[in-house]
Each structure stands twice: as C-alpha cells, then as structure tokens.
Amino acid sequence: MIETNAIYVIVAREFKKFIRERSRLVSTLARPILWLFLIGGGMSRLVPAGGNVSYIQFIFPGIIGMTVLFSSIFSSISIIWDKEFGFMKEILVAPVSRFSVVVGKAISGMVISTIQAVIVLCLFPVIGLRLDVMQVVGVVLISAALSFTLASFGILLASFYESYESFSVIMNFIVMPMFFLSGAMYPVKLLPDALKAVSKLNPLTYGVDALKNILFPYETGRMAADFSLSVDILIIVIASVFFVLIAGKLFERKQ
Amino acid sequence: MKMISVEKLTKKFGNMSAVNEVSFDVEEGAIFGFLGPNGAGKTTIINILCTLLAPTSGKAFINGFDCDRESSRVRQAIGIVFQDSSLDKDLTARENLTFHAYLYNVEKSVRKQRIDDALRFVDLFDRADDMVRKFSGGMKRRLEVARGLIHRPRVLFLDEPTLGLDPQSRANLWEFITTLPKQHKVTIFMTTHYMEEAEVCDKIAIIDKGKIIASGTPSELKKTVGGDVIYLRTNDNKKAMEDIRNLFELDVSEKDGEIFISTVRGDACIPALIREIGESVLSVRMQRPTLNDVFLRLTGKEIRDVEGPGHDDIKSMVRSYRSRHDRD
Numbered sequence: 001m002i003e004t005n006a007i008y009v010i011v012a013r014e015f016k017k018f019i020r021e022r023s024r025l026v027s028t029l030a031r032p033i034l035w036l037f038l039i040g041g042g043m044s045r046l047v048p049a050g051g052n053v054s055y056i057q058f059i060f061p062g063i064i065g066m067t068v069l070f071s072s073i074f075s076s077i078s079i080i081w082d083k084e085f086g087f088m089k090e091i092l093v094a095p096v097s098r099f100s101v102v103v104g105k106a107i108s109g110m111v112i113s114t115i116q117a118v119i120v121l122c123l124f125p126v127i128g129l130r131l132d133v134m135q136v137v138g139v140v141l142i143s144a145a146l147s148f149t150l151a152s153f154g155i156l157l158a159s160f161y162e163s164y165e166s167f168s169v170i171m172n173f174i175v176m177p178m179f180f181l182s183g184a185m186y187p188v189k190l191l192p193d194a195l196k197a198v199s200k201l202n203p204l205t206y207g208v209d210a211l212k213n214i215l216f217p218y219e220t221g222r223m224a225a226d227f228s229l230s231v232d233i234l235i236i237v238i239a240s241v242f243f244v245l246i247a248g249k250l251f252e253r254k255q
Numbered sequence: 256m257k258m259i260s261v262e263k264l265t266k267k268f269g270n271m272s273a274v275n276e277v278s279f280d281v282e283e284g285a286i287f288g289f290l291g292p293n294g295a296g297k298t299t300i301i302n303i304l305c306t307l308l309a310p311t312s313g314k315a316f317i318n319g320f321d322c323d324r325e326s327s328r329v330r331q332a333i334g335i336v337f338q339d340s341s342l343d344k345d346l347t348a349r350e351n352l353t354f355h356a357y358l359y360n361v362e363k364s365v366r367k368q369r370i371d372d373a374l375r376f377v378d379l380f381d382r383a384d385d386m387v388r389k390f391s392g393g394m395k396r397r398l399e400v401a402r403g404l405i406h407r408p409r410v411l412f413l414d415e416p417t418l419g420l421d422p423q424s425r426a427n428l429w430e431f432i433t434t435l436p437k438q439h440k441v442t443i444f445m446t447t448h449y450m451e452e453a454e455v456c457d458k459i460a461i462i463d464k465g466k467i468i469a470s471g472t473p474s475e476l477k478k479t480v481g482g483d484v485i486y487l488r489t490n491d492n493k494k495a496m497e498d499i500r501n502l503f504e505l506d507v508s509e510k511d512g513e514i515f516i517s518t519v520r521g522d523a524c525i526p527a528l529i530r531e532i533g534e535s536v537l538s539v540r541m542q543r544p545t546l547n548d549v550f551l552r553l554t555g556k557e558i559r560d561v562e563g564p565g566h567d568d569i570k571s572m573v574r575s576y577r578s579r580h581d582r583d
Contacts, residue, residue: 005357009354009357009358013346013350013354021345086341086342087342089307089335090341090342092307093305093330093333094358094359095327095328095330095331097327
C-alpha cells in the first residue's frame with residue numbers, strides 16, 4: 001500500500017534538512033571534487049589516455065557514481081540516526097505502511113543525491129568534455145535511477161543496525177569496496193577474475209557503466225564501457241525493485 | 256465503554272518474561288495510571304498497545320481493534336508521547352506538527368487550523384517557528400503532547416511524561432494533562448514511577464516484575480495500607496494514651512515522645528480527640544498514606560530502591576557524544 005501524503009512529507013522533511021545543512025552539502029561535494037582533481041589529475045600523468053578519453057575524463061562517470069553512492073547511503077543511514085534519536089518511533093506508530101516509509105526514504109535519497117550529481121556534472125567543461133543536451137539529460141536520469149537503487153540498498157543495510165557505531169563498519173566494509181569494485185577508478189575488464197566476479201554483483205558497477213556509455217558513446221578501447229547501456233539500465237531497475245521490496249519486508253518485522 | 260482491554264498479555268524476550276499474564280480494562284474518558292519501578296514492564300506493555308511489539312500470547316484491544324492484527328486501525332486511534340523525545344530537533348515546532356498531520360492524513364482543510372490550535376493549547380504558538388533544538392525539556396514535552404493530539408486520537412499514551420523535568424514544569428504538565436479528557440475527549444493511559452504523580456489518575460494499576468499486583472482508585476489503594484496516622488504531642492503522654500484508649504477504643508502507641516494513632520478517617524477523628532482531651536494537647540499532625548506506602552506494603556521495598564541500573568544516564572551520555580559527532 002502506498003500512501004502519497006506520507007511519502008510526500010518524508011521526502012519534504014529530508015529535503016528541508018538538506019537545504020538547511022549547508023555544511024553537509026559542502027562536505028559531501030568536497031570528496032568527489034578532491035578525488036577528481038587530486039587523484040584524477042595526478043594519475044592522468046601516469047596513465048596514458050585510451051583513444052580519445054584521458055584518465056581524468058575516464059574517472060568522471062565514476063566520480064558522479066561516487067557522489068551518488070555516498071550521498072544515497074548517507075541519506076539512508078539517517079534512518080539509524082532517526083532510530084537513535086527517537087524520531088523513527090513517530091513514523092513507526094503512524095498509520096502508514098512500512099513500505100511507504102521505505103519508498104519515501106528512497107525517494108528522499110534519490111532527490112538529494114541527484115541534486116549533488118548534477119552539481120558535480122557541471123564540472124564537465126573543466127576536464128575538457130563536450131556534452132550535448134541529450135547526454136546531460138541521460139546522466140541526470142541514470143543518476144536518479146542509480147541513487148534510488150543505492151538509497152534502497154542503504155535502507156536495507158540500516159534495517160540491520162541500531163546504533164551509530166555501525167556507521168563506520170558500513171562505510172569501511174561495504175561502501176568503500178563498492179566504490180573501488182565498480183569500475184570507477186579502473187575498467188572492470190582489467191580486474192583479475194575473482195574481483196571481476198564481485199564487480200558484477202555490485203549495483204554501482206552498472207550505474208557507473210551506464211554513465212560511461214552516455215559520456216563516451218563512441219569509445220571502443222580499454223577506457224570504454226564494459227556492458228551495453230540496455231543491460232546496465234535493466235540491472236539497475238531490477239536491483240531497485242529488489243532492494244525496495246526486501247527493505248520493506250525487513251522494516252515490517254516486529255519483535 | 257471499554258476503550259482499552261487487555262487479556263492475559265504475556266511478552267517474553269528469550270527466557271525472560273517482561274510481561275506476565277497481565278489483564279486490565281480502561282474505561283473511555285478515564286485517566287489510567289500504570290505504576291511501577293523501571294524495568295517492571297510498563298514500556299513493554301505500551302509498545303504492545305502501540306503495535307510496535309507483538310505479544311507472545313494474550314490479546315490487547317484498543318477501541319475494539321486488535322493491537323496485533325489490526326495495527327493500522329489501532330494506530331489511527333492512538334497518540335503517543337514516548338519516554339524519550341521523538342521530535343525532530345532540526346525542524347521547527349510547526350514543522351514537527353505538520354509532519355505528523357500529513358502522516359496521519361489529517362484533511363487539508365483543517366490541517367492548519369488544528370496545528371495552530373494545538374500550538375496555542377500548549378502555549379507554544381509564539382515559538383512555532385523556532386527550532387525544537389532550542390526548546391526546554393518542558394516545552395518539548397508539551398509539544399509532543401500537542402502533536403499526539405493533532406489527529407484527534409481516542410487514546411493518548413504518556414510514557415513517563417514528566418521524566419527529566421524540573422518540579423515546576425512537572426506540576427504545570429500535570430495540570431495540563433488533567434484537562435485533556437474533557438477538552439479533547441480522549442482517554443489517557445500513562446505510566447510513571449513517581450508515585451505522588453499518580454494521584455491524578457482515576458484508576459491505577461501497580462505493576463512489578465511484569466505482573467499487576469494491585470489495582471483500583473488511588474483512595475482504594477491507600478485504604479489497603481490502613482488509613483491515616485495522627486501524631487499528638489501532649490503535656491502528659493501516659494494519661495493521654497489511657498484516655499484515648501478508654502474513650503475511642505483506638506490503637507495507640509508512643510514513639511520519640513509522640514503519640515501516634517492509626518485510624519481510617521483521621522480527618523473526622525481529630526475534632527473528637529480535641530474535644531475530649533484538648534486541654535493536654537500541644538500539637539497535632541496527621542499523615543495520609545501515599546501510594547508509595549502502598550507499593551512498599553505490596554512488595555516490601557521502596558519504589559526508588561528498585562530502579563534499574565543507571566541505564567538512562569548511560570544512554571544520554573552516548574547520545575550527547577553522538578550529537579557532538581554526528582555531523583562528521
């Protein structure tokens with residue numbers, strides 16, 4: 001059952017808090033920008049361009065993916081905060097289905113992450129990329145779909161944890177490996193077989209790959225996308241439905 | 256009409272029974288108090304009634320709906336003020352109430368009016384657009400009560416509503432709570448471990464170790480501990496005691512130079528005493544039994560003695576630590 005009023009107000013609350021906390025916006029944007037210019041800039045001197053794509057351009061889709069990943073997971077993890085500070089109880093005793101709560105939280109993550117992805121996307125001229133309108137629209141849509149998927153995944157994680165301490169566990173053992181094994185920093189096809197297999201289970205891989213498909217449509221060399229765009233989109237959509245349903249179920253548990 | 260009805264409710268966590276075959280009813284419009292030390296099972300029962308926990312066995316009904324099976328009907332019918340604040344401190348008072356109104360599907364046409372009324376009712380209208388972060392403990396609690404009433408519930412749960420408040424805010428809050436049943440046509444279900452606060456209840460159930468050990472009106476319960484005690488100082492205690500024994504057939508004894516008399520109706524007894532032996536009396540005082548005496552008699556211990564380990568202190572320490580670090 002979907003309650004639009006409840007979903008609307010859950011999203012509105014997160015959005016309002018996001019707008020008010022400028023420092024959070026600055027700190028979540030600082031990370032991708034630092035990675036792009038410090039790592040991308042430095043590594044470009046070491047890693048030769050493949051085809052028409054330089055290394056700093058190659059990691060650009062990965063950096064957008066990173067922005068979406070951190071911001072979506074962070075937004076979902078706020079559920080742990082809400083549990084810890086009691087606000088979750090206000091939501092849980094309301095006559096609202098758990099599924100609506102999960103969808104509301106996932107949409108919150110989607111809205112907030114997409115805004116940040118768009119801000120990072122605006123850097124494209126700085127690193128020498130030329131994009132047409134359709135490419136920009138494509139990146140925004142993929143970022144939105146990917147962030148919904150990752151936010152749902154974050155909710156699923158958050159439903160296992162009660163306290164704030166778990167936050168660093170999630171960050172170090174789930175989020176960082178997800179980032180490195182997504183093809184963000186190096187092409188999946190260059191990974192050893194074992195890691196390649198793990199990459200293929202990572203939803204972020206397909207998000208980053210979809211962005212590569214959109215940003216470098218004509219690239220064929222080692223800097224090119226690993227899968228086709230339709231495969232990427234299909235997997236993102238399937239993953240989002242899967243995560244949202246599981247998270248909804250986990251949320252429904254009563255002790 | 257019975258607004259809340261609980262039948263043989265049991266909740267086990269592993270092998271430990273937090274609630275053990277508890278049964279009680281609450282009439283519509285009453286203020287019902289659940290008394291007991293921390294860890295007695297009060298919050299567990301509230302959580303079951305609020306549909307947050309499933310009972311191990313037994314049944315609970317609110318407004319005729321099964322708390323376990325008809326969760327959403329029950330949720331619509333109840334408002335809750337939790338022991339720990341459940342406000343969003345980074346939103347304003349009005350935003351917290353608006354959030355609630357949307358969540359409970361309060362009709363758009365009445366939404367603003369209800370929120371304004373609620374804010375006025377708890378005397379926070381002037382602070383409506385301030386962040387809750389800036390509010391004092393008493394203000395937060397009042398705001399939570401206001402929020403709990405926005406969707407016009409039939410039952411309002413108050414779990415330790417005065418915990419952590421200073422004496423004055425506590426007194427104010429009680430004055431305010433007692434007006435609720437008439438003003439909002441709501442039944443109140445509250446828990447407390449401050450015995451003196453339970454005096455305002457129409458009916459009380461005393462719970463210890465997951466079981467109800469006594470229930471009734473405050474005066475009924477107090478009668479069970481034997482009524483009032485009158486203390487007298489006289490210029491000749493021996494003679495006075497003899498006179499009292501002869502004239503009133505009352506149980507009299509002496510301690511620390513004071514005569515004390517146990518009787519059911521102390522207030523009616525004093526004038527008679529003064530009439531008969533008034534000339535020798537230097538001072539009179541009377542003590543009425545408190546609910547604390549009731550608890551003491553039933554369990555053999557003071558309610559304060561059995562408070563759980565300093566759990567709340569640890570929790571609040573952890574919280575304040577986190578609130579300092581949670582933006583990192």
